[in-house]
Amino acid sequence: MDIIAQWVRVSWTKQSRGGHHAARRNALPTAFALPEHRAPLTHEVTMHERDEFQPLTTLHHAEPLGDAVHLRYAEDQVRIELVPTAWGMPRRHRRPPAVRLARGHWLRWQINYRFTGRCTGDWFYRLDTLNIANGPVPVDVLLTEPHQVIDERAHLR
Numbered sequence: 001m002d003i004i005a006q007w008v009r010v011s012w013t014k015q016s017r018g019g020h021h022a023a024r025r026n027a028l029p030t031a032f033a034l035p036e037h038r039a040p041l042t043h044e045v046t047m048h049e050r051d052e053f054q055p056l057t058t059l060h061h062a063e064p065l066g067d068a069v070h071l072r073y074a075e076d077q078v079r080i081e082l083v084p085t086a087w088g089m090p091r092r093h094r095r096p097p098a099v100r101l102a103r104g105h106w107l108r109w110q111i112n113y114r115f116t117g118r119c120t121g122d123w124f125y126r127l128d129t130l131n132i133a134n135g136p137v138p139v140d141v142l143l144t145e146p147h148q149v150i151d152e153r154a155h156l157r
Contacts, residue, residue, distance in 0.1 A: 002039035002103075002135030003071065003078065005064040006031065006142055011126045012049040028053055030108065030129045031142035035059055039135045069130065076103045078134050082150075088113025088126070089156075096150050105147040106133035114156045125156055 008030055016025045032045055032055070042065075044058040063071060072079040081098035092111075101107055109130040114123055131142045 003063045004034065004037065004039050004041045004043075004133045004135045004137060005069070006034065006043040006045065006131040007064070007068075008032070008045045008047075008129040008131065009126060010047045010053070011124060013122065013124050016049050017125075025049070025053065030110070031131050032057075033143060034139040034141075037135065037137060037139050064130075064132070069132070070098070072098075074100075076134075077101060080107060080109075080132060082109045082111060082130055082152075084111055084152075085113060088115055090114070090154050092152065092154070096152065099148055099150065101132070101134045101148070103134050104137065106131060106137060106141055107148045107150070108146040109150040109152070111152040112154060112156060123157075127153070 010025065010028055012025055016022055028047055034041070034043055035057070038061070040061065040063045042060040042062060046056050047053040068083055070081040070083060077100045079098050079100050084092055099107055109132070110127065112125065112127045114125055116123060131146070133141060
């Protein structure tokens with residue numbers, strides 16, 4: 001299968017939780033144009049508060065890792081299930097079911113977390129956006145409206 005995935009991960013501290021800092025964080029993109037469309041491909045974009053939310057990109061010529069996304073193939077469709085990190089809060093006891101994605105379609109799946117710092121005990125936060133396509137697709141496809149959206153964002157204290 002021609003799986004093309006893009007992870008967009010934004011992380012911040014309580015400093016960016018309110019006011020103009022939160023407005024700036026909330027205005028960050030949830031998708032970017034792909035650097036190429038050769039499949040399989042996983043394009044990772046991270047934006048951290050400590051770097052003033054400047055995008056840092058990594059490219060892997062492989063499907064997304066199995067500990068983050070479960071993929072199961074059936075004919076011209078792929079079954080996709082996002083796997084939440086075990087370390088983030090809140091725990092999600094009721095989760096959306098896996099999604100079947102037809103060839104040429106793409107999905108946006110968002111989930112957020114709160115983590116506790118190891119040394120300080122301070123909280124920090126992360127929003128993960130998985131944009132995933134059952135290719136082939138053009139490099140700018142993730143800048144269009146997705147065929148399906150799953151929003152698992154929760155209220156974070």
